[in-house]
Amino acid sequence: MTTLSRRAFLAALGGLAALGPASASGAEPDLFALTGAVVPGDGSPALPDHAVLVRGERIQAVLPAGSLDREIPVLHSGGFILPGVINCHVHRIHDAGERRERYLRHGVTAIGDAASPLPALAALTRNPTGTTATAACAGPMFCPPGGYPLPVHSPDHGLAVTSPLQAREKVRELADLGATMVKLAFEPGPYPNPWPLLDPGTAAAIADQAHRLGMVVRCHVQDLSGLAPALDAGADVIDHVPHRWMTPQGPRPVLEPDERTPIPQYRTLLERMKRNNVIMVPTLDVLTRSLWNGPSLSAPVRAFHAMGGRMGLGNDFPYRRTDAGMPVREMRLLHAAGPDRSDVLAAATSGSARACGFKKRGRIAPGMAADLLVVEGDPLTGFAALERPTLVIKDGRVVDRA
Numbered sequence: 001m002t003t004l005s006r007r008a009f010l011a012a013l014g015g016l017a018a019l020g021p022a023s024a025s026g027a028e029p030d031l032f033a034l035t036g037a038v039v040p041g042d043g044s045p046a047l048p049d050h051a052v053l054v055r056g057e058r059i060q061a062v063l064p065a066g067s068l069d070r071e072i073p074v075l076h077s078g079g080f081i082l083p084g085v086i087n088c089h090v091h092r093i094h095d096a097g098e099r100r101e102r103y104l105r106h107g108v109t110a111i112g113d114a115a116s117p118l119p120a121l122a123a124l125t126r127n128p129t130g131t132t133a134t135a136a137c138a139g140p141m142f143c144p145p146g147g148y149p150l151p152v153h154s155p156d157h158g159l160a161v162t163s164p165l166q167a168r169e170k171v172r173e174l175a176d177l178g179a180t181m182v183k184l185a186f187e188p189g190p191y192p193n194p195w196p197l198l199d200p201g202t203a204a205a206i207a208d209q210a211h212r213l214g215m216v217v218r219c220h221v222q223d224l225s226g227l228a229p230a231l232d233a234g235a236d237v238i239d240h241v242p243h244r245w246m247t248p249q250g251p252r253p254v255l256e257p258d259e260r261t262p263i264p265q266y267r268t269l270l271e272r273m274k275r276n277n278v279i280m281v282p283t284l285d286v287l288t289r290s291l292w293n294g295p296s297l298s299a300p301v302r303a304f305h306a307m308g309g310r311m312g313l314g315n316d317f318p319y320r321r322t323d324a325g326m327p328v329r330e331m332r333l334l335h336a337a338g339p340d341r342s343d344v345l346a347a348a349t350s351g352s353a354r355a356c357g358f359k360k361r362g363r364i365a366p367g368m369a370a371d372l373l374v375v376e377g378d379p380l381t382g383f384a385a386l387e388r389p390t391l392v393i394k395d396g397r398v399v400d401r402a
């Protein structure tokens with residue numbers, strides 16, 4: 001095993017010298033290794049003193065560091081190696097250059113744009129290898145005429161449809177423009193007069209057409225009354241944790257009087273989500289900045305996690321002054337709600353990858369994209385370690401973090 005001198009390491013980072021056969025970028029050897037404690041990203045335990053072997057854009061192998069071929073250059077030794085973090089629910093940053101500055105340089109190697117105006121798709125679908133945070137994108141949110149998001153966001157954030165036939169056409173158009181996900185709104189709003197919801201036939205047609213085209217079906221649900229219709233339609237992901245319940249008789253609590261347990265109707269739906277592998281993306285960072293902050297956010301997350309439900313991690317940047325960069329506040333809030341740090345990291349990597357439809361990202365395993373972070377502190381004892389990664393690698397290339 002050859003460990004690079006500090007000079008050679010810095011030279012490699014700066015792209016000044018190639019070590020061994022150079023990759024297309026000229027900065028990294030075509031084959032290199034990182035050694036340290038490997039956090040695979042699927043919730044399984046860390047592997048101490050292991051090597052991650054990278055060839056070109058992909059991870060070739062994960063093996064005990066001692067069995068690494070001595071000829072293979074080691075780009076960095078020590079610390080913790082984990083998959084790049086994926087923030088699966090964001091908005092507003094579309095351009096590849098901006099995604100590089102605001103996400104990739106901080107260790108967020110991919111994002112899910114969870115609804116944006118149609119013209120944004122051109123920028124979101126441009127993902128040059130190794131130089132930006134890869135984007136999955138949904139385009140505007142499906143809704144009925146007059147439905148959310150139309151009453152509160154700019155009209156180009158919504159895509160109003162009136163029939164199953166028209167809905168299928170619109171899904172095909174989005175796919176042709178490069179969208180890899182669809183987003184459906186199930187939002188009656190917090191007011192006495194509810195906004196309209198998609199009728200069941202139209203909602204199911206959107207989801208069915210999306211599935212036929214290999215797209216992920218994401219559903220915005222904040223009011224409990226939207227959860228059953230979203231699941232009936234065929235949701236793959238529930239975005240936001242449902243935390244309020246408006247009825248014709250007025251608001252009703254979503255928790256038992258102990259404020260720790262979701263009401264039975266809610267528990268039944270959470271169990272259905274778990275059974276059908278529906279992912280929850282709680283977005284606690286944004287919701288805790290609202291007047292709903294409290295147990296109605298954390299208790300359903302805890303209950304769903306305790307059932308074995310899978311989660312993704314997203315913070316709904318930029319709403320309510322949430323930040324881009326490493327989403328540590330979302331991680332801490334998720335951890336405080338119940339999941340241990342290993343499960344939170346799994347949500348932020350493999351869980352988010354599933355929520356975005358990234359089949360080759362979010363885990364450290366042979367054949368996966370080499371989207372990697374090296375951090376000095378143990379992220380399983382504190383997320384602060386993630387705020388200053390030593391090294392960010394995207395598609396096998398070292399990201400210049402200067």
Ligand SMILES: [Zn+2]
Binds near residue numbers: 089091114316
């Ligand atoms: Zn959002």
